[in-house]
Amino acid sequence: MKRGLPEKRPITNVGKIIAVSSAKGGVGKSTIAVNLALAAAREGISTGILDTDIYGPSIPTLLGLEGLEPELDRNNRLVPLTAYGIKAMSMGFLVPQDSPVAWRGLMLQKALTQLLFEVAWPKLDLLVLDLPPGTGDVQLTISQSLELSGAIVVSTPQDLALRDAVRGVDFFKKVNVPILGMIQNMSTFVCTNCGHAHDIFGLDGVRRECANMGIELLGDIPLHPQICSDADAGRPTVVADSESPQAKAFTILASRLRTTLGMD
Numbered sequence: 001m002k003r004g005l006p007e008k009r010p011i012t013n014v015g016k017i018i019a020v021s022s023a024k025g026g027v028g029k030s031t032i033a034v035n036l037a038l039a040a041a042r043e044g045i046s047t048g049i050l051d052t053d054i055y056g057p058s059i060p061t062l063l064g065l066e067g068l069e070p071e072l073d074r075n076n077r078l079v080p081l082t083a084y085g086i087k088a089m090s091m092g093f094l095v096p097q098d099s100p101v102a103w104r105g106l107m108l109q110k111a112l113t114q115l116l117f118e119v120a121w122p123k124l125d126l127l128v129l130d131l132p133p134g135t136g137d138v139q140l141t142i143s144q145s146l147e148l149s150g151a152i153v154v155s156t157p158q159d160l161a162l163r164d165a166v167r168g169v170d171f172f173k174k175v176n177v178p179i180l181g182m183i184q185n186m187s188t189f190v191c192t193n194c195g196h197a198h199d200i201f202g203l204d205g206v207r208r209e210c211a212n213m214g215i216e217l218l219g220d221i222p223l224h225p226q227i228c229s230d231a232d233a234g235r236p237t238v239v240a241d242s243e244s245p246q247a248k249a250f251t252i253l254a255s256r257l258r259t260t261l262g263m264d
């Protein structure tokens with residue numbers, strides 16, 4: 001019998017897989033994952049998003065797909081839903097939003113395995129995984145059972161968040177997942193009244209940390225009330241207001257990622 005780590009498996013029909021992660025919740029990981037996936041799709045890359053945050057799935061809300069249920073195909077695989085040109089799958093489609101689930105041990109593994117390997121994706125160039133916060137069981141299972149092209153770590157620029165983000169980077173190094181880079185979120189706020197740019201959590205924390213660790217800063221997303229309200233309304237900024245500066249920040253991020261992944 002084989003011992004040790006589970007073997008890494010591909011996901012049927014899926015090309016590159018990237019994980020969007022963060023050490024903390026609430027730093028904008030899901031918002032960035034979904035806007036990034038939509039921006040990639042707009043560049044002609046066939047893209048899917050897989051919400052692996054099984055404790056607090058938010059992709060159904062962000063894509064305006066709340067309350068919908070995926071069908072099963074002939075092989076009992078979950079058929080992903082479609083929104084704004086991308087494919088999406090989430091635990092949020094399988095359990096009602098208002099019933100918190102207390103996943104443990106085997107149940108968690110089973111649910112996660114179903115999400116990872118029993119989804120009938122069409123042919124995709126890119127699958128974006130929205131990870132739960134932190135570096136726990138889900139991150140470990142994903143990094144050990146999938147051949148990831150790499151991970152992106154999202155952080156806000158203040159010191160406390162950064163310290164955790166560095167731990168996140170170390171985690172992926174330890175499990176041999178390439179770090180594609182970091183994303184700084186909620187840095188500059190441009191006042192909608194006076195037009196002045198305020199750096200709420202500091203200006204350059206993530207850039208500095210990237211330089212320290214020798215990794216790339218893939219994107220810098222401003223703090224903008226519209227990013228939040230578009231997300232709440234189920235129509236992410238990249239779709240809702242595609243020519244705005246805040247949407248452009250995601251477009252730039254997608255094209256940098258494309259280059260980093262060698263998909264140009």
Ligand SMILES: Nc1ncnc2c1ncn2[C@@H]1O[C@H](COP(=O)(O)OP(=O)(O)O)[C@@H](O)[C@H]1O
Nearest residue numbers: 025026027028029030031222223224227228231
């Ligand atoms: N750049 C931003 N500007 C304004 N609000 C943001 C931004 N990024 C995220 N948010 C808001 O912050 C909250 C947390 O974001 P979310 O993506 O759910 O974080 P996470 O997935 O890391 O827990 C949400 O209400 C979201 O709309």
Ligand SMILES: [Mg+2]
Nearest residue numbers: 029030053058
């Ligand atoms: Mg989230």
